[in-house]
Amino acid sequence: MLARFLDSDFVYSFRRSPVAVVSTLVVLACVVGAVGAPWLAPHNPFDLASLSLMDSLQPPVFMADGTAAHLLGTDDQGRDVLSAIMYGTQISLMIGFLAIIFALVVGITVGLVAGYMGGAVDALLMRVTDVQLTFPSILIALLVDGVARAVLPRDFHDRMQIYVLVFAIGIARWPQFARTVRGSTLVERGREYVMAAKVIGLSSPRIMASHILPNVLGPVLVIATLNLGLAILDEATLSFLGVGLPPTQPSLGTLIRIGNDFLFSGEWWVTIFPGVMLAVMVLSINLLGDWLRDALNPRLR
Amino acid sequence: MSETSAVVLEATGVTRLFDVSRPWLQRVLVGEKRRHLRAVDDVSFAIPRGTTLALVGESGCGKSTVARLAVGLYGPSSGDIRFEGQALSAARSQAALRRRMNMIFQDPYASLNPRWRVRDIVAEPIRAFRLLSSAAEIDARVGELLTQVGLAAADGEKYPHEFSGGQRQRISIARALSSEPDFLVCDEPTSALDVSVQAQILNLMKELQQRLGLTYLFISHNLAVVRHMADRLGVMYLGRIVEMGPGEEVFRNPRHPYTRMLLEAIPDLDMVGVARTPVGGEVPSPINPPPGCPFHPRCKLANDRCRVEKPAHVRVGEVEVACHAVQEGRAEA
Amino acid sequence: MSLLDVQDLTVEFPTRRGVLRALDGVSFSIEAGEVLGVVGESGAGKSLTGAAIIGLLEPPGRVAGGRILLDGARIDDLPADRMRAIRGKQIGAIFQDPLTTLNPLYSIGRQLVETIQTHLRLSDRDARARAVKWLEDVGIPAARERIDAYPHEFSGGMRQRVVIALALCAEPRLVIADEPTTALDVSIQAQIIALLKNLAREHGTSVMLVTHDMGVIAETADRVAVMYAGRIAEIGPVREVVKHPAHPYSEGLMGSIPSLTHRVERLRQIDGAMPRLTAIPQGCAFNPRCEKVFDRCRVERPDLMEAGRSRAACWLYAAENAHV
Numbered sequence: 001m002l003a004r005f006l007d008s009d010f011v012y013s014f015r016r017s018p019v020a021v022v023s024t025l026v027v028l029a030c031v032v033g034a035v036g037a038p039w040l041a042p043h044n045p046f047d048l049a050s051l052s053l054m055d056s057l058q059p060p061v062f063m064a065d066g067t068a069a070h071l072l073g074t075d076d077q078g079r080d081v082l083s084a085i086m087y088g089t090q091i092s093l094m095i096g097f098l099a100i101i102f103a104l105v106v107g108i109t110v111g112l113v114a115g116y117m118g119g120a121v122d123a124l125l126m127r128v129t130d131v132q133l134t135f136p137s138i139l140i141a142l143l144v145d146g147v148a149r150a151v152l153p154r155d156f157h158d159r160m161q162i163y164v165l166v167f168a169i170g171i172a173r174w175p176q177f178a179r180t181v182r183g184s185t186l187v188e189r190g191r192e193y194v195m196a197a198k199v200i201g202l203s204s205p206r207i208m209a210s211h212i213l214p215n216v217l218g219p220v221l222v223i224a225t226l227n228l229g230l231a232i233l234d235e236a237t238l239s240f241l242g243v244g245l246p247p248t249q250p251s252l253g254t255l256i257r258i259g260n261d262f263l264f265s266g267e268w269w270v271t272i273f274p275g276v277m278l279a280v281m282v283l284s285i286n287l288l289g290d291w292l293r294d295a296l297n298p299r300l301r
Numbered sequence: 302m303s304e305t306s307a308v309v310l311e312a313t314g315v316t317r318l319f320d321v322s323r324p325w326l327q328r329v330l331v332g333e334k335r336r337h338l339r340a341v342d343d344v345s346f347a348i349p350r351g352t353t354l355a356l357v358g359e360s361g362c363g364k365s366t367v368a369r370l371a372v373g374l375y376g377p378s379s380g381d382i383r384f385e386g387q388a389l390s391a392a393r394s395q396a397a398l399r400r401r402m403n404m405i406f407q408d409p410y411a412s413l414n415p416r417w418r419v420r421d422i423v424a425e426p427i428r429a430f431r432l433l434s435s436a437a438e439i440d441a442r443v444g445e446l447l448t449q450v451g452l453a454a455a456d457g458e459k460y461p462h463e464f465s466g467g468q469r470q471r472i473s474i475a476r477a478l479s480s481e482p483d484f485l486v487c488d489e490p491t492s493a494l495d496v497s498v499q500a501q502i503l504n505l506m507k508e509l510q511q512r513l514g515l516t517y518l519f520i521s522h523n524l525a526v527v528r529h530m531a532d533r534l535g536v537m538y539l540g541r542i543v544e545m546g547p548g549e550e551v552f553r554n555p556r557h558p559y560t561r562m563l564l565e566a567i568p569d570l571d572m573v574g575v576a577r578t579p580v581g582g583e584v585p586s587p588i589n590p591p592p593g594c595p596f597h598p599r600c601k602l603a604n605d606r607c608r609v610e611k612p613a614h615v616r617v618g619e620v621e622v623a624c625h626a627v628q629e630g631r632a633e634a
Numbered sequence: 635m636s637l638l639d640v641q642d643l644t645v646e647f648p649t650r651r652g653v654l655r656a657l658d659g660v661s662f663s664i665e666a667g668e669v670l671g672v673v674g675e676s677g678a679g680k681s682l683t684g685a686a687i688i689g690l691l692e693p694p695g696r697v698a699g700g701r702i703l704l705d706g707a708r709i710d711d712l713p714a715d716r717m718r719a720i721r722g723k724q725i726g727a728i729f730q731d732p733l734t735t736l737n738p739l740y741s742i743g744r745q746l747v748e749t750i751q752t753h754l755r756l757s758d759r760d761a762r763a764r765a766v767k768w769l770e771d772v773g774i775p776a777a778r779e780r781i782d783a784y785p786h787e788f789s790g791g792m793r794q795r796v797v798i799a800l801a802l803c804a805e806p807r808l809v810i811a812d813e814p815t816t817a818l819d820v821s822i823q824a825q826i827i828a829l830l831k832n833l834a835r836e837h838g839t840s841v842m843l844v845t846h847d848m849g850v851i852a853e854t855a856d857r858v859a860v861m862y863a864g865r866i867a868e869i870g871p872v873r874e875v876v877k878h879p880a881h882p883y884s885e886g887l888m889g890s891i892p893s894l895t896h897r898v899e900r901l902r903q904i905d906g907a908m909p910r911l912t913a914i915p916q917g918c919a920f921n922p923r924c925e926k927v928f929d930r931c932r933v934e935r936p937d938l939m940e941a942g943r944s945r946a947a948c949w950l951y952a953a954e955n956a957h958v
Contacts, residue, residue, distance in 0.1 A: 012650060191411040191412075192406035192407070192408055192411045192412035193411065193412050193413055193414040195369075195374060195404070195406065195412075196404065196406065196412060196473075196476065197425070198374055199372050199373075199374065199402070199403060199404045200399070200400075200403065200425070200426045200429050200430070200480060201393065201396065201399045201429065202429055211414055214414075214416040215414070215415065215416055359819040359820060359821060360819055465907045466676075467907055468907070495675035495676055495846060495908075496675070496846070496848065496887060496890050496891050497675060497886060497887055497890045497903065497904045498675075498907065499890070500889075500890030500891075500892075500901040500902065500903040500904075501903045501904075501905070503892070503901055504900055504901055504903055507899075507900070522819070522820065523820075523892075524820070524894055525891070525892040525893060525894045526892050528892065528893070528894060528897055529892040529897060529898070529901065549897065552894070562821060563820060563821060564894065565824075566820055566821045566823070566824040567820055567823075567824070567849065567894060568823070568824065568827065568847065568849030568850045568852065568853045568854075569849045569852070569853075569893070569894045569895065570848055570849055570852050570876055570888065570891060570893065582821075583789055583791050583792075583819075583821075583822060584819065584821075
């Protein structure tokens with residue numbers, strides 16, 4: 001099985017594409033660094049006991065006053081920037097992933113039902129998606145977050161903030177998935193293998209789940225990859241605007257916002273390094289998504 | 302309830318309309334009425350057990366709609382379809398009867414789910430009807446079915462894309478047989494295949510019919526294929542059966558002007574170097590069918606009566622024909 | 635000299651698993667005014683042969699060997715712009731789907747006039763009059779009124795008539811028709827075939843008719859080439875090949891076609907399927923399916939040789955020709 005996979009056209013075109021190989025390596029490095037942060041990071045930025053104001057705002061190692069203890073320098077509270085980035089990436093990636101999974105579940109369900117049922121169900125569901133598509137996703141996310149802040153008690157809200165963000169970003173991104181899945185479902189449901197299942201009397205949910213779903217998953221997963229980058233950016237934007245994660249639990253966006261205050265006083269590294277990290281990661285994810293789309297599109301082969 | 306009635310499927314006066322109106326909002330804005338396409342118009346037939354009824358016609362004549370009506374994929378707008386003596390919708394609500402009908406499709410590339418292994422494709426009806434319970438029994442049965450259609454039991458491990466068109470059609474037949482049906486609807490089963498493969502599939506279908514006592518409703522646009530398969534033959538034009546009777550009789554002695562035209566129009570191996578004048582005209586749109594006899598704009602025998610009055614089915618010898626000219630004796634060439 | 639002379643044509647597709655040889659040493663010729671039918675099952679290489687002649691092979695396919703001569707001049711090694719000039723002016727093409735040939739954005743009159751004017755020095759008015767004449771010739775009713783209509787306003791059969799007019803209006807020497815009737819209904823097929831045949835005869839145009847439909851060939855072609863796995867299995871006068879096929883493959887092919895005029899209990903069938911390009915057997919490509927196979931067939935590949943009034947690539951006829 002593995003040998004057959006390694007010999008497939010998919011793997012072949014992957015190995016022939018330097019962009020795909022490099023961006024995969026970068027994404028892998030990000031994931032390993034983020035998931036392994038508790039073991040790999042040189043410091044624990046959340047361990048208040050290890051923080052010392054004496055270490056605050058140290059420059060990166062390659063500058064005159066830099067030390068090897070803090071390769072990318074420290075922030076105003078003496079937190080190691082490299083470690084903060086690793087932990088921040090972990091939070092950013094987690095929110096991005098969870099938001100996309102949430103959006104996928106909603107989008108695929110809506111798309112499948114709309115495409116398979118057709119008629120009034122389809123019209124209703126698609127009008128809802130159309131309306132939602134007219135709002136910028138960041139606006140929806142802001143709205144959800146605002147409502148959550150107003151409704152939930154303060155300390156409970158802080159603990160729930162990650163889930164609020166996942167919901168806010170996910171709810172803003174599902175319509176695109178729903179549309180893609182509906183489009184593929186319309187094609188698949190007219191195919192004869194679906195008719196064969198109907199002839200023997202299978203129920204609609206069973207046909208949707210076992211026959212149509214596996215055949216519409218490909219395109220939507222490609223879009224999900226591209227949307228993962230955007231979801232991470234959504235989270236960073238919200239955190240940068242101050243409605244995302246609090247500084248006690250900083251994501252990449254939070255780090256950039258904190259560091260932003262020091263940009264003009266000369267301590268650029270506090271904000272630039274998280275920024276570069278965010279850009280490189282999102283760019284790699286997008287390049288990978290682009291390549292996937294082309295590699296899986298038979299017409300471009 | 303007769304378990305073994307002599308007639309497996311019987312259709313009486315079946316009509317099927319499709320709504321081809323534009324969306325509601327557009328219709329209201331333009332002030333347009335609902336529009337219907339009469340895909341099947343007053344079609345009646347009966348298929349005796351163990352025989353093949355073939356329906357032949359050009360695209361848009363409604364033959365595929367009849368195929369789907371016959372297995373209950375569509376319901377009739379009016380008229381009555383009975384399977385084993387019971388109303389089709391009632392028959393289809395009982396697994397024990399639904400199991401006894403199945404379908405073979407035209408496109409061997411679209412009729413098998415590309416993400417499923419062949420053994421799961423073939424086993425799907427067995428699982429759906431809970432015909433066998435243990436995995437070992439199902440595996441053995443799938444192997445048996447694959448062997449029966451000329452494939453190897455080990456082919457079950459593969460995916461559909463590893464097979465040629467003809468082999469896929471064999472898989473499709475194995476799937477249709479796995480629910481142990483006695484009635485199969487075959488919708489253009491060989492029209493996507495090359496001729497030498499078509500011969501293999503047609504031979505296989507005939508063998509299976511003899512061995513298992515199957516009853517076929519066979520849909521095709523290819524008259525030569527139909528001649529090879531049909532016990533009884535119905536010729537369809539714009540949703541109506543214009544001529545129906547024993548296959549050999551219709552071929553040897555075609556009565557309806559459309560049947561004659563079709564038989565003359567088809568290039569045939571035995572016609573090397575024979576020059577002939579093809580019939581002009583094209584099939585009109587079924588949304589706006591001509592009044593009277595639908596064939597009259599292309600018919601050399603058409604007169605005023607044909608232009609206004611729809612001809613009824615009249616029995617001439619063993620054949621039923623819907624044609625004023627035949628009734629009035631004007632058709633004898 | 636023949637109008638078209640194809641000598642030892644070889645077409646290859648480089649893939650990452652090695653080079654696939656889709657056409658292997660195909661040789662035939664078409665005389666002026668002749669209709670040559672090319673039949674075979676899907677994948678036999680019949681459409682590829684047509685595409686190679688008009689220089690429209692889909693990359694990465696390439697002509698890897700042999701020569702194509704039109705009127706004695708090589709056309710297989712011409713630069714793209716010279717080939718484009720030959721296409722249309724000297725060689726016309728008709729494809730299965732008329733919509734791929736017609737530009738949906740231009741009226742059919744404009745497309746006809748443009749084609750006529752690229753090949754003949756005519757004023758706009760004369761070219762238009764000629765276009766109307768062509769539409770009448772291909773049987774478009776009310777041609778004068780419909781000349782400014784767009785392709786989508788015509789039915790499938792009418793569109794294919796327009797395509798025929800478009801292919802013939804520059805008065806090419808050769809028309810390559812690739813499955814011209816496959817997408818049409820049977821009653822329309824007969825009309826189109828008759829039209830193509832009559833127009834070709836009137837204008838002295840040669841036709842290479844590529845189709846999988848033996849019936850169409852039987853009624854239209856003067857000679858027929860039967861292709862199998864990228865090679866010509868048999869070529870000869872159409873009556874000979876249909877009534878007395880020499881190659882065991884042609885014989886099986888003819889026997890497997892159900893007849894309109896008589897009924898048999900069981901059709902003759904060739905077991906198995908045509909090999910994929912990746913697995914062409916050694917020797918004669920047909921040998922694993924052949925009922926008359928003998929040792930030589932399994933090792934040595936036969937070229938076309940005399941077989942009665944046809945020529946067949948089959949060792950059965952080697953002994954017959956031994957005295958030559």
